[in-house]
Amino acid sequence: MSAHGKGHGGVGAYIGVFLTLMALTLLTVWAAYQHLGIWNTPVALGIATTKAALVALIFMHLKDSPKLTAMVVGSSLLFLAFLIFVTASDYLTRKWVPIYFR
Amino acid sequence: MASPTHAALAHDDAPPELRHHFPDLAKQREASSLGMWVFLVTEVLFFGGMFLAYAIYRETHRRAFEGASNLLDLKLGATNTIVLIVSSLTMALAVWASGRSRKNATVLFLVLTMLLGATFLGIKYVEYKQKFERHEVPGPHFVVPQDEETHQPLPRQSEMFFSLYFCMTGLHAIHMIIGLGLVSWLVVRARRGEFSERYNTPVDMVGLYWHFVDIIWIYLFPLLYLLGRHTL
Structure with missing residues (x-):
């Protein structure tokens, strides 16, 4: 962890992530108007999660x-799940009616 | 209290930023980072409850939610997304510069981050103002809006969409305001030259917070503004 004090990643990686996020x-926005x-x-x-992962991993x-740290983050995702x-x-199952009531 | 001898032993050539209960700055930094992440995890679940409520009600009242969602100003929402992404870049660069003892660059990037954060809140203000003028704010003055396409009134549950919209974006905006306060505190400390290659933990930690708030918006934008656009 000797790189800690200096901050990680170069400016190049930050710019790359920034352009990808843009x-x-x-x-x-484009995909939202397509009939999928x-x-x-x-x-x-999926796109939002990719963006969030880039921000978390690099920024x-x-x-x-x-x-x-990764474990702490993983635990948050587990509990969110x-x-x-x-x-x-x-x-989502409240409207399910047992078959003998139909 | 440690005896003077003990303190002298422990702090013989210790940097001034080192708290006495840590063996070295690297360990102290790791502890700070872990603590910050634990806090952010609680925030994930804090916002998670709201996202879940939104998902459930959107599923139950699809027509009301999609119609109301299409009434939001997509241009303002997309602009704000871009503003926040740029602010995340400037924040990352501020952390980078502070870790390389570049005082002027650190101050510059922090000030830029603040300006972008303020821009975000300014745009949010314009959006909120629009909602008040159009009586789209839940409460006694709420008027059920019309569908953009058919000009038929939306189902009554469109009010729920706006309730959740204001709760979620409002909570996010409160986080932004707190973030602006934290960054302005960093600007003062950075100007005093308190951050260096050896010690820039506060910049790093506020950076984590700032990026986290950006991540929340990364999810809010498609969920509130975009889903349902294709039905137009």
């Missing part, structure tokens, strides 16, 4: 962080 922003059927939402979320130096999964499994 391109992805334009791409997501059920795929509009996954595409929008926030997660790529060069200790494993413990629990939150979404458990709540969605309630709301």
Whole structure:
């Protein structure tokens, strides 16, 4: 971790990430107007997640962080997944009627 | 309290920024970084609850949410996305410059970050003002808006969209205001020459916070402004 005090990544990497983020922003606006059927939402979320990952890995130096930090971040995603999964499994199944009530 | 001898031993040639309970600056920095990430994790779940509420209600009242979402000003939202991405770049460069003891560059990049943050809030103000003028703010003065295409009134649940819109963007804006305060504090310290190759933890930590707030907006923009545009 000797590079810590100096900050990681070069200016080149930052510029590269910045340009990619700009391109992805334009791409997501363009994609929003396309008729992709059920795929509009996954595409929008996929692009957003790619952008978020770039910011976290390069701008926030997660790529060069200790494993413990990566674990903390991973745990947040795990608990977010629990939150979404458990709540969605309630709301999205409320209209399900047992077959013997039909 | 440590005895003077103990303190003298521990701090013989210790840098002034080193707290006595850390063996060296690298360890201190790692602890700061981990603490900041733990805080950001709680923020993920804080915002996560709102994103989830939005997703559930959008799914339950799709027509109301898509119609109301299409009433947002896409140009202003996209401009704000770009402003925030540029501010993330200037923040990353401020961290980089401070870690190389480049005082003037650090101050410059921090001031640029503040200007961009203020621009974001200014654009947000214009958007909010528009919503108030059009009676799209939830509450007693809310008027159910018309669909942009059909000019039929939207379902009543469009008010819920605007409730969530104001909660989520409002909470994000509060984070931006706190971020501006933190960066202005960094500007003062950077001007005093407190950050160097040896020690720039405060810049690094505020940087993490600033980028995190950017990530929240990266999700807010498509979810609030974009989903449903293709139905037009």
